[in-house]
Amino acid sequence: MQTLNTDVLIIGAGIIGASTAYFLSKQGLQVLLCDAGQSGTKASGVNFGGVRRQGRPLSQMPLAMRSHELWGQLSELIGIDGEYIRCGHLKVAFTEQDMDRLQAYNSSVASCGLDLQWLDAGQVHSRYPWLSRDIVGASLCPADGHANPRLVSPALSWAAQQSGTRLMEHCRITSSCYDGRHFQSETADQQRIQSRFVVNTAGAWAGNIAAMFGEAVPLTEIYPQMGVTEPLPSIMNVVLGVQGGGLYARQVARGNIIFGGSRAHSVTAGYARPSQQSVSMLLSRLAGLIPGIANAHVIRFWSGVEGATPDLNPCLGPSSTTPGLFHGFGYSGAGFQVGLASGEVLAQLIATGNSPIPIEDFRIDRFTADSGKL
Numbered sequence: 001m002q003t004l005n006t007d008v009l010i011i012g013a014g015i016i017g018a019s020t021a022y023f024l025s026k027q028g029l030q031v032l033l034c035d036a037g038q039s040g041t042k043a044s045g046v047n048f049g050g051v052r053r054q055g056r057p058l059s060q061m062p063l064a065m066r067s068h069e070l071w072g073q074l075s076e077l078i079g080i081d082g083e084y085i086r087c088g089h090l091k092v093a094f095t096e097q098d099m100d101r102l103q104a105y106n107s108s109v110a111s112c113g114l115d116l117q118w119l120d121a122g123q124v125h126s127r128y129p130w131l132s133r134d135i136v137g138a139s140l141c142p143a144d145g146h147a148n149p150r151l152v153s154p155a156l157s158w159a160a161q162q163s164g165t166r167l168m169e170h171c172r173i174t175s176s177c178y179d180g181r182h183f184q185s186e187t188a189d190q191q192r193i194q195s196r197f198v199v200n201t202a203g204a205w206a207g208n209i210a211a212m213f214g215e216a217v218p219l220t221e222i223y224p225q226m227g228v229t230e231p232l233p234s235i236m237n238v239v240l241g242v243q244g245g246g247l248y249a250r251q252v253a254r255g256n257i258i259f260g261g262s263r264a265h266s267v268t269a270g271y272a273r274p275s276q277q278s279v280s281m282l283l284s285r286l287a288g289l290i291p292g293i294a295n296a297h298v299i300r301f302w303s304g305v306e307g308a309t310p311d312l313n314p315c316l317g318p319s320s321t322t323p324g325l326f327h328g329f330g331y332s333g334a335g336f337q338v339g340l341a342s343g344e345v346l347a348q349l350i351a352t353g354n355s356p357i358p359i360e361d362f363r364i365d366r367f368t369a370d371s372g373k374l
């Protein structure tokens with residue numbers, strides 16, 4: 001059996017693993033980035049592409065704000081623009097109660113620097129005449145935006161490789177343990193990897209890796225449902241979300257409107273596809289939000305698999321059982337925007353032992369009985 005030696009083994013080459021690899025390689029560490037399939041083709045490659053801070057809990061704001069800075073340097077980081085644009089994120093309310101909730105949220109994040117702007121019904125309808133007349137108010141985050149995940153996530157792996165990372169695709173880690181000095185890991189095709197550090201960024205499958213080190217995490221799979229219309233005349237100059245969830249939409253430069261909101265269903269473990277029920281629910285919500293596209297043709301529906309935690313916050317930081325092991329998973333449907341900063345945090349933890357931003361709320365052991373949160 002061949003043994004590969006490296007400073008850091010990263011398990012999972014989605015946006016979190018690739019970003020970690022990128023920042024570690026920049027620091028001069030030897031990095032092996034393994035993926036069971038192809039890099040950036042699971043949640044990181046099939047997501048909605050929303051790059052928004054608005055709507056995130058206060059606990060995620062430092063991470064989201066740092067990511068926002070990094071997204072601003074995307075072209076320099078990954079060599080392409082990834083179709084990233086800052087067109088604004090508009091969260092609309094259909095009822096007075098939802099408007100109150102939206103305003104309460106805005107107050108709670110007032111000190112974070114999101115620059116949120118409150119729009120009443122009249123302002124919404126004069127600025128966005130293509131939106132439903134039933135909207136009673138909205139909150140605009142002008143510097144949020146969207147990007148093409150199919151371009152950004154694989155490009156991040158490419159950028160990591162340019163900085164020295166070795167990427168091994170179709171390389172599933174089947175076991176990993178710590179012998180007191182090194183990690184000894186094995187792949188499905190019988191390769192052995194010895195490393196000083198292991199980073200668990202295996203997305204919806206990260207619970208399996210954590211379990212190898214005796215860390216039980218209540219991680220469940222979720223399957224956000226996506227759809228895309230035929231190319232349409234350009235009408236949307238903002239990414240849309242609805243207070244209370246249920247629908248989000250964006251229009252790309254080619255004219256297609258990408259939308260999502262309900263849940264698909266799992267066919268086999270780790271794979272999901274749209275259901276008839278969720279498709280019709282989503283289409284009727286879309287027609288309610290943007291009446292002018294009610295008759296647009298939808299050319300594709302899809303879904304993806306994402307790991308979710310009970311409090312919808314990720315597990316980001318050191319292991320609670322094993323020195324040298326770090327986790328970055330459980331983003332609960334919202335890890336694309338914070339992916340860049342998450343990788344930077346993991347790289348800093350390995351290189352310096354400290355995180356540049358607070359991650360206490362993301363401890364992996366917060367769900368254990370001892371922490372009092374279960």
Ligand SMILES: Cc1cc2nc3c(=O)[nH]c(=O)nc-3n(C[C@H](O)[C@H](O)[C@H](O)COP(=O)(O)OP(=O)(O)OC[C@H]3O[C@@H](n4cnc5c(N)ncnc54)[C@H](O)[C@@H]3O)c2cc1C
Nearest residue numbers: 012014015016036044047048050173203304331335336337
């Ligand atoms: C449909 C959908 C829409 C979404 N929309 C948004 C959005 O608009 N905005 C937003 O911010 N977030 C969104 N998200 C969430 C976001 O996509 C994820 O949080 C993020 O991509 C997670 O990245 P990851 O690297 O942790 O996971 P993944 O991209 O799933 O990567 C994990 C990788 O680990 C690999 N792996 C697993 N097990 C092993 C193993 N044993 N050995 C080696 N490799 C392994 C997998 O093959 C996979 O490539 C959405 C998610 C989905 C599914």
